[in-house]
Amino acid sequence: MEGLRHRLLRWLLLPLVALTVGSLVxxxxxxxxxxxxxxxxxxxxxxxxxxxxxxxxxxxxVLKLTERAEAMLRADRVDRIxxxxxxxxGRRVGGDSDLPYLGPTNGTRFxxxxxxxxxxxxxxLPHHLDDETLLIEVAETTHKRDELSRRVxxxxxxxxxxxxxxxxxxxxxxIEVGLKPLExxxxxxxxxxxxxxxxxxxxxxxxxxxxxxxxLNRQFALLAESLSSQERFLxxxxxxxxxxxxxxQSQLELAxxx
Numbered sequence: 001m002e003g004l005r006h007r008l009l010r011w012l013l014l015p016l017v018a019l020t021v022g023s024l025v026x027x028x029x030x031x032x033x034x035x036x037x038x039x040x041x042x043x044x045x046x047x048x049x050x051x052x053x054x055x056x057x058x059x060x061x062v063l064k065l066t067e068r069a070e071a072m073l074r075a076d077r078v079d080r081i082x083x084x085x086x087x088x089x090g091r092r093v094g095g096d097s098d099l100p101y102l103g104p105t106n107g108t109r110f111x112x113x114x115x116x117x118x119x120x121x122x123x124x125l126p127h128h129l130d131d132e133t134l135l136i137e138v139a140e141t142t143h144k145r146d147e148l149s150r151r152v153x154x155x156x157x158x159x160x161x162x163x164x165x166x167x168x169x170x171x172x173x174x175i176e177v178g179l180k181p182l183e184x185x186x187x188x189x190x191x192x193x194x195x196x197x198x199x200x201x202x203x204x205x206x207x208x209x210x211x212x213x214x215x216l217n218r219q220f221a222l223l224a225e226s227l228s229s230q231e232r233f234l235x236x237x238x239x240x241x242x243x244x245x246x247x248x249q250s251q252l253e254l255a256x257x258x
Contacts, residue, residue: 008175016167024160031152039145040110043123046073047108047136050083051127054093054134061087061129063094079141082115086135099137113139121145185213197223 050073053065063085065073074081084095092101098115102124109124122139188200199217 005175005179009172012171012175013168016171017164020160020164020167024156027156027160028152031156032149035148036145039121039140040123043110043121043138043140044108044125046081046083047123047125047138049073050085050136050138051125054085054127054129054136056130061085061093061132061134065094076140078143078147080118080120081138081140082120083136083138086137088132088134093134095137099139102135102137104133104135115139189216197221 050063050065053063053069055062055064073083082096082099084097084099084101085093086101087093088104090101090103099122100113100115102109102111102122105124105126107126111122111124113120113122119142120139121142122137125136125138127134127136185200197220199220200213
């Protein structure tokens with residue numbers, strides 16, 4: 001049977017651990033979300049910068065991007081940058097041939113895609129060129145984002161794990177101290193002689209144990225009264241039997257004497 005100490009530990013620690021894990025999730029989201037939003041905003045700004053290189057020639061949209069400008073656009077020491085521009089029919093105006101067309105959008109759209117086996121974050125920005133709406137897409141791999149997530153997880157996991165361990169120690173110590181009066185009561189009862197039915201002391205007993213003490217004392221009183229009644233019955237019975245036994249003994253002695 002599970003002990004009271006283990007029950008208290010389970011009832012107290014499980015909610016505390018769940019609360020700590022929930023706090024870790026919230027802290028992670030609070031730390032990572034603004035950084036991811038900033039990365040998304042940078043993608044959208046890159047797409048906006050591309051819009052200044054769009055022109056119309058012979059009735060068709062074209063992307064006029066110099067080698068230097070493209071080199072600056074793709075400059076990133078960690079992630080791969082990809083871009084593409086599509087006209088209203090989905091025709092690729094320029095950019096990377098492997099970047100998929102996401103379809104029309106009313107405003108800036110962000111999505112997660114997989115390109116050449118790599119996870120990428122993509123920003124799609126509609127751009128109006130004369131009477132035509134073009135779609136500018138800029139995507140980057142998620143290495144910086146993944147590294148940020150790992151760092152934030154490591155930074156949060158240590159303190160939260162320490163908090164769980166400290167909570168375990170403090171709760172265990174608190175339960176141990178809280179159960180000491182019950183342990184003292186157990187030792188007091190175990191040390192009493194079997195015939196000792198005097199009331200248990202109420203001093204230094206927590207309020208929660210008072211009903212138990214009172215119930216035990218009532219049982220001790222009832223048991224003492226029952227034993228006293230048995231003793232009186234046996235005494236009366238012995239007295240009642242004493243006279244007939246004495247007469248019988250006398251008769252036997254007379255018979256033997258004859």
